Amino acid sequence: MKSFNTAAVCVPSKHYMVDITKKVDEIRKMVDDGKYFTISRPRQYGKTTTLNQLKRVLDKDYTVLSLDFQSIDNDAFANGAFFSQAMARIVLDAYEFENVLIPEDTVDALKELNASEQDKVKMDDLFRIFKRWLTKSETSVVLIIDEVDSATNNQVFLDFLSQLRDGYISRDTKGIKTFQSVILAGVTDVKHLKSKIREDSNSKENSPWNIAADFTIDMSLSEEGIRAMLDEYEADHHTGMKPDVIAREIRDYTNGYPFLVSRICQIIDEHFVPEKFSSLSEAWTPDGVAQAAKAIISEDNTLFDSIMGKIRNMPGLRDELRQILMTGETIAHRPDDDDQKQLRMYGFIINDHNTVAVANKIFEMRLYNYFIGESRFSEEMRGDALDHKPEFIKNGELNVPLIMERFIETQKYIRNLNDEQAEKKFIEEEGREKFLTYLSPIINGVGTFSIEEQTRNRKRMDIVIHYNGKRYIIELKIWHGERYNEEGEKQVLGYLDYFGLSTGYMLSFNFNKNKKTGVEEIHIGDKLLFEGIV
Structure with a gap:
């Protein structure tokens, strides 16, 4: 019987692998x-x-x-x-x-x-x-x-x-x-x-290798290739998985990075039954993929060691990556910048339409954990979150409206609302980092989160929380008036349809002095939105 391999060479006769x-x-x-x-x-x-x-x-x-x-x-x-x-x-x-x-x-x-x-x-x-x-x-x-x-x-x-x-x-x-x-x-x-x-x-x-032809062949693994590999696995194991769904999930987390693709599959196949799931049928699900991604970002391995070591030794680029992830800043792709060259070479960042982007969600999740761990807000946020954690989790489910309410209440007391500059700094630079730092200890050990890359900018950021087999979609955004808020509601509804969910969440950071803070319920068609104002 074949197996998934993440060590050295993959051999088609011995290992499940994407056809190259x-x-x-x-x-x-x-x-x-x-x-x-x-x-x-x-x-x-x-x-x-x-x-x-x-x-x-x-x-x-x-x-x-x-x-x-x-x-x-x-x-x-x-x-x-x-x-x-x-x-x-x-x-x-x-x-x-x-x-x-x-x-x-x-x-x-x-x-x-x-x-x-x-x-x-x-x-x-x-x-x-x-x-x-x-x-x-x-x-x-x-x-x-x-x-x-x-x-x-x-x-x-x-x-x-x-x-x-x-x-x-x-x-x-x-x-x-x-x-x-x-x-x-x-x-x-x-x-x-x-x-x-x-x-x-x-x-x-004067390079002695200037006679070399450009090598532009894409060596990442496509969703179609991953699906074909899973089809072969399914023919051997009869788990009842949906290969097209699982392939899409794996590609979404890895962007086709070969080691990460194989490692997710290997963890699901070899390490989840019976520790996390009662059968392979339960493990080969979107929740199983999310759990495998969570396991990977917690691993000590040479891939992460080399990448994180580079980042720690590049304080300028590290700060730029923090800005990209935490505040939605756009950092220009600089082909001649030595630090960027290094991280591109190691596959950690890519050139995305002449801007810097982290190469895949798993690398992003690892970076978020790193930045949250060193955040200057870590002690302040973690203490309150851990004190109220039992209230936030009931019957294995997250009470997201209560998490938002408690976060909003906490921020009322630790910010100087009479200082316009301090309030503006919180809204534009600190708010999202503080919420992610607050959320992290609540879901730690059971769940994880990822950011929908196409939504991350200075105006909004969509968080997808994976917790105990369930998904929760939270849009974090800076308030820009009712019209923009309505557009945000439509975007959240689109995500709910995509993930097959009926409830979503919005958390707005509002610089309006007359704002009314708190959380309220809004029914739009057959969907329920909880909207919070900070």
């Missing part, structure tokens, strides 16, 4: 066209799995030399001689252990290079061996190198790229046979490696 045949075919086309390129994607984004399947496809028509720089010791990058001998060894390993077809004279030459005194070895000796092999080879040779990040901060790797570049140019200008295609894969793109290694400004502009 079309993506592999697109990459194959680049190889056939003789392109040299880099597959630069975040950690656990399916790079190695894709390369593994690509090799299987290419093996039918090419000799594929697939190497992994993680198998080279760091000491090998000390100079060109060490590196060339290390390369000779891993190529020999591919010949001996992976049955890569390499001519005997090439094998003998590589062995001789490896046995030579290091002060007599140069990198062009290695490439001269390659040239002789490639010239005689009846089949074209494709070079794939995974985990090129292992070469970080090494000048030797740039020299290696320069040799590959020279071969590529000589192929087109002199007709000298070289590698059909070279594929480098890793988190860090070669330009970033270059900028870290070279110190002088001129070198920063």
